[in-house]
Amino acid sequence: xxKAPSPLDAAAWLRTxxxxxxxxxxxxxxxxxxxxxxxxxxxxxxxxxxxxxxxATVFRFVTMLEEKGxxxxxxxxxGTTRHELRTGDGHHHHxxxxxxxxxxxxxDDCVVERLEEEIAAERGYTAMNHSLxxxxxCPTCQKARGAKKKKAR
Amino acid sequence: xxKAPSPLDAAAWLRTxxxxxxxxxxxxxxxxxxxxxxxxxxxxxxxxxxxxxxxATVFRFVTMLEEKGxxxxxxxxxGTTRHELRTGDGHHHHxxxxxxxxxxxxxDDCVVERLEEEIAAERGYTAMNHSLxxxxxCPTCQKARGAKKKKAR
DNA sequence: TTTGTCTTGCAAGTTTGTTGCGTTTGTAGA
DNA sequence: TCTACAAACGCAACAAACTTGCAAGACAAA
Numbered sequence: 001x002x003k004a005p006s007p008l009d010a011a012a013w014l015r016t017x018x019x020x021x022x023x024x025x026x027x028x029x030x031x032x033x034x035x036x037x038x039x040x041x042x043x044x045x046x047x048x049x050x051x052x053x054x055x056a057t058v059f060r061f062v063t064m065l066e067e068k069g070x071x072x073x074x075x076x077x078x079g080t081t082r083h084e085l086r087t088g089d090g091h092h093h094h095x096x097x098x099x100x101x102x103x104x105x106x107x108d109d110c111v112v113e114r115l116e117e118e119i120a121a122e123r124g125y126t127a128m129n130h131s132l133x134x135x136x137x138c139p140t141c142q143k144a145r146g147a148k149k150k151k152a153r
Numbered sequence: 154x155x156k157a158p159s160p161l162d163a164a165a166w167l168r169t170x171x172x173x174x175x176x177x178x179x180x181x182x183x184x185x186x187x188x189x190x191x192x193x194x195x196x197x198x199x200x201x202x203x204x205x206x207x208x209a210t211v212f213r214f215v216t217m218l219e220e221k222g223x224x225x226x227x228x229x230x231x232g233t234t235r236h237e238l239r240t241g242d243g244h245h246h247h248x249x250x251x252x253x254x255x256x257x258x259x260x261d262d263c264v265v266e267r268l269e270e271e272i273a274a275e276r277g278y279t280a281m282n283h284s285l286x287x288x289x290x291c292p293t294c295q296k297a298r299g300a301k302k303k304k305a306r
Numbered sequence: 307t308t309t310g311t312c313t314t315g316c317a318a319g320t321t322t323g324t325t326g327c328g329t330t331t332g333t334a335g336a
Numbered sequence: 337t338c339t340a341c342a343a344a345c346g347c348a349a350c351a352a353a354c355t356t357g358c359a360a361g362a363c364a365a366a
Binding site for chain 1: 321322323324325331332333
């Protein structure tokens with residue numbers, strides 16, 4: 001059902017976008033490409049390997065990618081700011097987050113686009129965009145909660 | 154069209170919810186009640202009157218209201234964290250924000266509820282909630298932009 | 307009015323995000 | 337392959353937003 005996760009050639013991707021190729025940048029791009037969910041700057045720094053580059057470099061490089069429109073900044077429901085690589089096909093998705101274990105699942109279905117069009121027509125807005133996050137309690141956490149209640153006797 | 158904005162009796166509201174009544178709390182509750190849009194902690198502190206109470210008091214009181222479910226925390230599109238009073242009737246709305254002048258308009262129509270139900274059924278999540286923000290360029294800013302381009306000759 | 311608890315202001319401490327500067331490195335051209 | 341220079345880097349300091357401990361003060365029940 002899901003298509004093969006395209007293992008992006010980070011160096012080529014950087015050159016295509018007119019950016020210099022360095023070890024840190026390759027690590028950051030690879031990480032963003034492989035992550036199914038948006039990451040905070042600190043997560044990027046830690047997961048790309050703190051030795052790979054300085055935190056300031058992560059900050060500056062990710063900011064640069066955002067200015068170029070290659071990365072999208074997302075205001076996460078928990079108050080953190082996260083970042084995700086933009087796909088070339090303009091397709092985007094939203095997230096379903098468990099309020100208990102904070103597991104994140106992508107949601108492909110997007111019902112907001114029609115609303116966007118309606119609002120643009122009604123109120124005269126242009127260049128519409130949107131951000132949607134759903135939260136709930138996942139089945140696993142529901143079970144765990146139920147078990148805990150029983151065991152509490 | 155819009156119904157009369159109910160001027161909440163802040164002191165009574167606090168007592169109803171089992172909270173002590175103090176000057177600072179009344180000022181904060183009144184402000185949150187009268188604001189059409191969610192506010193940051195610093196906005197609450199400034200607009201409720203910086204003399205009314207300390208910033209730490211705003212932080213602690215708003216956090217307490219969130220724990221009690223009386224205030225909702227919202228991750229705003231610009232990266233700030235904002236807070237709004239929850240209405241008793243469970244009705245909520247979303248926001249339309251101009252990316253140029255940052256004007257905020259509430260959007261009552263909610264198309265996400267059906268999606269929530271579908272996802273809850275498909276993936277077994279419970280206690281669903283969601284956060285949606287729309288951004289675009291408002292008509293006024295479009296005109297201003299057009300005028301600027303013309304004047305630039 | 308008294309008393310105990312809750313709330314507050316102050317000030318210090320975290321975390322996250324941002325910038326300046328001198329050094330190092332990638333890349334184009336010789 | 338070598339050279340030169342702009343771009344990128346690490347370091348360290350800084351700024352803003354958020355969080356907490358503690359002693360003093362205010363609210364509310366009796």
